[in-house]
Amino acid sequence: MPDRRRADARRNYARILLVAEEEVAAHGVDASLEQIARTAGVGSATVRRHFPTRRALLEAVSRERIEALRVRAHDLAGEGDSRNALLEWLSDVVAYCVSARGLAAALAYDDAGSDPAHENTCSAALEEAADPLLRRAVQDGAVATGITVADLITLIVGIVLATEHCPDPAARADRLFRLAVAGLGPQS
Template sequence: MDSPVPQPGRTARSDARRNREHLLEVAGEVLAEQGTQASLREIARRAGVGLGTLYRHFPNREALLDALLRQRFDELTALAETLADTHEPRTALVEWLRTFLAGSTTYRGLVTDMIATIDDESSALHASCAAMRAATSELLTRAQRSGEIRGDVDHLDVIALVSAVGWIVEQSPRLVDRSDHLYALIMDALNTSRREP
């Protein structure tokens, strides 16, 4: 019995898919070591592909970051929906923002890259970050309607404050152990009355 002859298009697509997945895996490793400003040439070198191959898959640094983070952002957006369905409004917001803070410090420089996309709709990261902002807005609105979170803040205020903690920790490793305390201070400031975050 003859075995099927591989279709040239299928082989090329399979190779391209494998290259893309391998590039993402290596990029995750390099960014974990060097931060979001790591050399794309270094990522391609470690992946064993040419720089042109990297650029065929990811036309710029933001596109690479977006692809690398999209799954994580999708998981965080789904978590926001789950928290909204299963937790009291304030608790859902607190847990969501704590998880958002942890995720925003995955790679050195990520907080800065995420904040930069707020007003830049042409950024490859904009759509993914917009979904995160929308999830924050929904949870914040619910917590405000419950009367437990101040009504004079919006989702961009909250994201900026929480991102500031991520940026501070990124700039001073000495403060890593203080991140929970800094986060608690922010949540305390957002409460309509003083209580433990």
């Protein structure tokens, strides 16, 4: 579908998105919309016209990473061990969320319910991508029934948000993810 926006609107959008990526990388979910507008050389109303909510901005900034995770899930769907394939993908999601500040917040669910204006497109894309991995692991008896991709994304978001201010957030998030997967029982 062709982009029907005016050329200046397309340029503004691209400039805002570029600046937003840098600001979110530096400041995470707390990136200042006003600072993004100033750096992009546009008014804050222009930023809000393109991105009516902070979530819309975070989702746009995260779009490429979400696509990479979607492709990764598809690639892992044919792996031999269904549990390992699912866990490898989830570990990739943790690593991406840690390395891309703001991605965990973009994945966080809220109480928007069925309001399409507030639908979490990042989480929806990941749910769709991971569903075959989870279904196969459940069918193989490698994962308990009743677990949903939404449950797993919520777990990851919680881990990443809880560790983002640690001295080594990647190591801490990975450790907590492994602990969640292994459970509290002794390792044999």
